[in-house]
Amino acid sequence: xxxxxxxxxxxxxxxxxxxxxxxxxxxGKWNTVFNNNNPICLxxxxxxxxFIIEMAKKHPNVNYxxxxxxxxxxATAVNNIKNDKIDNLRLICADAKEIANFFGKEIDTIYLxxxxxxxxxxxxxxxxTHEGYLKLYDRIFKKHKHIILKTDNKILFSSALESLSKxxxxxxxxxxxxxxxxxxxxxxxxxxxxxxxxxxxxxxYLEASFKG
Ligand SMILES: C[S@@+](CC[C@H](N)C(=O)[O-])C[C@H]1O[C@@H](n2cnc3c(N)ncnc32)[C@H](O)[C@@H]1O
Numbered sequence: 001x002x003x004x005x006x007x008x009x010x011x012x013x014x015x016x017x018x019x020x021x022x023x024x025x026x027x028g029k030w031n032t033v034f035n036n037n038n039p040i041c042l043x044x045x046x047x048x049x050x051f052i053i054e055m056a057k058k059h060p061n062v063n064y065x066x067x068x069x070x071x072x073x074x075a076t077a078v079n080n081i082k083n084d085k086i087d088n089l090r091l092i093c094a095d096a097k098e099i100a101n102f103f104g105k106e107i108d109t110i111y112l113x114x115x116x117x118x119x120x121x122x123x124x125x126x127x128x129t130h131e132g133y134l135k136l137y138d139r140i141f142k143k144h145k146h147i148i149l150k151t152d153n154k155i156l157f158s159s160a161l162e163s164l165s166k167x168x169x170x171x172x173x174x175x176x177x178x179x180x181x182x183x184x185x186x187x188x189x190x191x192x193x194x195x196x197x198x199x200x201x202x203x204x205y206l207e208a209s210f211k212g
Contacts, residue, residue, distance in 0.1 A: 003070065003072065003073065004072060004076060005072050006071075006072040006075040006076060006079075008075075009071040009072045009074070009075035010071065012075040012078050012079065013071060013074060013075055013078065013093060016078045016091070018078060018081060018086075018089060018090055018091050019074070019078065019090075019091050019092070019093065020033065020065075020090050020091065020092050023092045023094065023101075023102035023103075024101050024102060026102070027101065027102060027103060027104050028103075028104030028105075028106060029104075030063070030065070030103065030106050031106070033090060034063045034087070034088060034090075035087075036063070038061050038062055038063050038088070039062050039063065039108035039109070040062075040063045040064075040065060040106055040107055040108055041055070041062060041063070041064050041065070041107070041108055041109040041110070041111065042064075042065045042066075042067060042099070042103070042107050042109070042110050042111070042140075043064070043065070043066045043067065043110075043111040043112075043113060044067055044096045044099075044110065044111070044112055044115065044128055045067070045068060045069070045096065045112070045113065045114075045115050045116070045128070046066035046067060046068045046073075046077060046091070046113070047068060047073050047077070047113075047114075047190065047191055047192065048073055048076045048077055048080060048191045049066050049068070049073075049074075049076070049077025049078075049080050049081075049091070049191075050080060050189070050190060050191045050194070051111070051113055051188055051189070051190040051191070051193075052064050052065075052066035052077075052089065052091075052111075053066075053077070053080055053081055053084075053086065053089065054188045055188055056086045056088050056089035057084070057086060058188065059088075060087075060088055061088075062088065062108075063088045063089075063090075064088060064089050064090075065089075065090050065091070065092060066089070066090075066091045066092070067091070067092045067093075067094060067096060067099070068091070068092075068093060069093070069094065069095050069096070070093075071093055074091060074093040077091055078091065096128065096133070097136070099136055099137075099139075099140055100136050100139040100140060102140075103139075103140040104140070105139070105140065105141065105142055105143075106140065106142060107137075107140045107141050107142065108141075108142055108144075108146060109146040109147070109148060110137055110141075110146070110147050110148070111147075111148050111149075112128045112129065112147065112148070112149040112150075112151075112160075113149075113150050113190045113192075113193075114150060114151055114152065114190055114192040114193065115127070115128045115149075115151065115156065117151065117153035117155055117156040118156075119153070119155045119156070124159070127156060127159060127160070127163075129147075129149065129156075129159065129160035129163045129164060130163060131163060131166070131167065134163065134164070134167045143211075143212060144209065144210070144211050144212070145169065145208075145209060145210040145212070146207070146208070146209045147164070147169070147206075147207070147208045147209070148205075148206070148207050148208075149205070149206050149208075150178065150190070150193065150203055150204070150205050151203070151204050152192075152196050152201050152202065152203055152204070153204075154204070157204040157206075160206065161174070161206065164206075164208045167210075168210060169208040169209060169210045170208065170209060170210070171206055171207070171208050172207040172208065172209055173185060173205065173206060173207040174205070174206045174207075175204065175205040175206070176202070176204055177202050177203070177204075178203040178204070178205040179197060179203055181205075185205065187205075
């Protein structure tokens with residue numbers, strides 16, 4: 001899927017009430033952003049945002065934050081909210097490397113959806129399931145850690161299984177074919193996933209947790 005360039009992305013972002021412009025300000029205080037103490041889930045690399053928008057609509061008693069590095073993708077996510085009023089959703093346009101500056105120990109679940117696979121060995125550290133990122137997540141998770149990952153990339157999936165096991169996560173669900181799994185795992189599709197579904201591509205899925 002090609003990334004679209006949104007010419008007036010800055011303007012769209014500046015005018016969005018969903019975009020949190022200085023997320024550092026709310027570190028440890030996201031309950032004040034949402035005005036409640038409901039669980040907070042974070043998607044890293046939300047792209048055009050379909051997944052996080054749909055999740056927020058489906059689960060009004062859970063708060064959702066979608067983070068995306070690219071301004072055009074974030075602006076498209078803002079546009080995709082349309083005129084809906086989704087009180088339990090906020091967006092951040094920033095690098096995932098920065099998350100420990102944005103959140104205290106207040107995140108319940110992290111979603112890693114079709115993240116860049118970085119298949120070359122020299123790029124391993126950039127994968128969202130590399131130990132460096134798992135250490136970052138430790139700084140923002142509440143007591144229990146919970147990661148949900150979906151990908152069509154075998155290299156990324158197997159390295160995620162290895163990296164999470166080494167880091168003492170347990171696997172609550174592992175599926176080597178999410179869309180044809182007999183367990184009928186509840187699933188909201190992302191934008192990339194909708195295309196892959198049409199192409200009958202195999203999707204790998206895991207839910208991992210650590211109850212320390
Ligand atoms: C393959 S796309 C998947 C988008 C979306 N999750 C989906 O499934 O439709 C990966 C997204 O991650 C974003 N991304 C890559 N590296 C990132 C980083 N370090 N921080 C935040 N977003 C990042 C990219 O800009 C891109 O939008």
